[in-house]
Amino acid sequence: MTAQLPESQITSRSDLYEQDFYLWIQTTAELLKQKNFTQLDLENLIEEIETMGRSERRALESNLEVLLMHLLKYQIQTQRRSPSCQYTILEHRRRIEKALKESPSLKPHFDRIFEESYQAARGLAVIETGLPIATFPEQSPFTPQQILDPDFLPES
Structure with a gap:
């Protein structure tokens, strides 16, 4: 009812x-x-459908930034590697993989925003670690394929 x-x-x-x-x-x-x-209220229906697409893209970007930040922290702060960090890497990788599986058309967006997301992740890593920005490479040391690889963890 x-x-x-x-x-x-x-x-x-x-x-x-x-x-x-x-x-x-x-x-x-x-x-x-x-x-x-x-x-039908077509005007609002169209707006809601467009908003759903934007939300999917934003969620992908957010998960990518968090994943990249934790991969950077894992690579740089070897003494602070923990199961919690590995869990976060696994969880955000899983979210990205699920988004790309459910909506394969997001893959070109993923490829387009990879470097921009890496730069955002660098900034987040500075805040999380308190280390200077120069500690983290200017260009991503990880490829898109590596970050999607469930077995990949960066070396020291």
Whole structure:
């Protein structure tokens, strides 16, 4: 059973989008199932679909930055290697692999943002370690293939 706002409170599908987003989603899904396309709030539906694509790209970038940062820390701070660090590497690698498996069309985006993400990871590594930026190579010492390789861990 779908909860509904009183009709007097809703003047259009667009208003529903603003007043009760979850109900808007349920209503939109039901209209799509019924193939009732004329009743759809197309403007907001298009915006939400585009936002979903941006969210997927941002999640990929975020996971890539965290993975690269931890690989840098693992490589530079050999005395501080821990199961927790290895877990973080494994977890973010797994998230990236899952995203690329579920959406192979993200791979070109991954390739495009690799170097930019590495630069962000360098900055994060400085904050996390307190070491000077010069400690970390200007260019990524890891290839995209290495960071996706489940058996890869950097040498000292």
